[in-house]
Amino acid sequence: MENKTITAVRGFLAGAMHCGIKESGKPDLALLVSKVPAAAAGVFTTNKVQGAPVIIGREHIAGGHLQGCVINSGCANVCTGQRGLRDAREMCVLAARHLKNAGLxxxxxxxxxxxxxxxxxxxxxxxLRRGLPTLVEKLADTAQAGEAFAQGILTTDTCVKTAYTTLRAGGSTVTIAGNCKGSGMIAPNMATMLAYVATDAAIAPAALRRIVKAVADQTFNCVTVDQHTSTSDTFVCLANGMSGGRRLTGSGLNTFAAGLMEVCLSLAKQIARDGEGATKLVRVFVCGGRTSADAKRAALAIANSPLVKTAIHGGDPNWGRFVSAAGYSGANMDVGKSVCKVGKITVFRAGRPTEVALSKVEAAMRQTEIDITLDLGTSGTGTAEVFTCDLSREYITINADYHT
Structure with missing residues (x-):
């Protein structure tokens, strides 16, 4: 079977193991390492309460190069003061020491x-001190190692999240693959989300930084589950240049950016689909905004509304909640020219409901994937796309039982 995990990327090794943090016995320590130094770019949480690893991660990535990532799950190392910073630094020291002993x-x-x-x-x-030497010995470029890495970064997720693509750029075949975790505490501007993308493209750090930020804004920052922006968000991309191709410029950069967008959009959708307690994936598309920022403001208001999310869970064709959420969002909106659709069914136009049969709307709302489209009616060209999920009783159960 073809390897389509993160270890399918030339020059990358990965692995994970249980070191004892999680009582469940599931993997809780993971490593991703490039055989050579890589250009690196990342985006981190906007929460003013930031985990110690985020603070250290910002320092380490500032120069535009990294060679690996060391991740633990089950303990966030947030609100832990100077000791937390020392521990985050020691994670890196330990990983580097044992990788050096292993010939890296x-x-x-x-x-x-x-x-x-x-x-x-x-x-x-x-x-961690006991586990890291063993984990380094487990590092490999096999599909099994890639799958283990994907498992090792999870918390309340119900499934691994993996995406993969290949493309032609710089005179060679370039591979892009990634994993992420995220299920709850998900809101735009990064959320409880860790995402690691590896590529063998040859790309300058400055160019990678621009592309990563643009891609994050259109993918991970367009996902919302519960409006709770986390303290630990990290999206990092490592590009080790081992595809054998030329350093990407011009059209090659555009091709790479499209591939990275494909991978990250897939991961973002997987996060929304796996929202805690979720049973439905919801795409909210807003057009006709005076600006794209206006459109996104309306889209987020719809996607974040508890009344919208519960209606979706119950299959209730209450489209009035969609329109009213856009109305309070602060976005410019001409209600008399607005149009709202559920799937392909127009339910609201020119300030009034359409005469569509309620049973058709109910059938659309019962689907496991639902599209909500709203034209704000301003004749503007601003658009926005946001992904979310329904809000179920299970969400309450999970978060009442899981101590964060």
């Missing part, structure tokens, strides 16, 4: 640390 010499500053899980608890560093 690199500096601690070339590692990016990430932690996800319960806030306000110190990392059990004794478990």
């Amino acid at each position: 010499p690199l500096l601690p500053a070339q590692m990016l640390p990430s932690s996800t899980g319960v806030i306000g608890r110190f990392l059990p560093m004794d478990k």
Whole structure:
């Protein structure tokens, strides 16, 4: 079977194991390493309360190069003061030391640390100290190693999230593959989301930085589950240049950007689909905005409304909640010229309901994937697309039982 995990990218090794953080016995320590230094770019949480690994990660990626990522799940290392910063740095030191012993010499500053899980608890560093030497020995470029890495970064997720593509650029075949985790505490401007994308493209750090930011704005920052922006968000892309092609410029950069967009959009949709307690994936598309920012404001108001999300869960064709949410969003809107659709069914036009049969709308609302489209009626060209999910009783159960 063809390897379509993150280890399908030339020059990348990965692995994961259980080191004892999670009581469940599931993998809770993961490594992704390039055989050579890589150009690197990342986007991090906008929450003013930031995890220690985010603070250290920003420092390490500032120069535009990394060689690996070390991740633990089950403990977020957030609100842990100076000790938390020391622990995040030690994660990188330990990883670098054992990788060097295994024949992959690199500096601690070339590692990016990430932690996800319960806030306000110190990392059990004794478990990481014991686990990392064993994990380094497990590193491989096999599909099994890639699958293990995808498992090792999860918390309340119900499934792994993987995306993969290949393209021609710079005179060679370039591979892009990634994994992410995210199920709850998801809101735009990064959320409880860790995303790692590897590519063998040859690309300058400055160009990669521009592309990563643009892609994040149109993918991960357009996902919302519960409006709760996390403290630990990290989206990082490593490009090690091992495809054998030329450094990408011009049209090659555009081709690469489209491939990265494809991978990240797939991952973003997988996050929304796996929202805690979710049973439906919802796409909200707003057009006719005076600006794209206006359109996004309306789209987010619809996607974040508890009344909208519960109506979707119950299959209730209450499109009035969609229109009214856009109305309070602050976006410019001409109600008399607005149009709202559920799937392909127009339910609202020119300030009044259409005469469509309610049963047709109910059938559309019962689907597991639902499109909500709203034209704001301003004659503007602004558009926005946001992904979300329904709000179920299971969401309450999960978050009542899971201590974050």
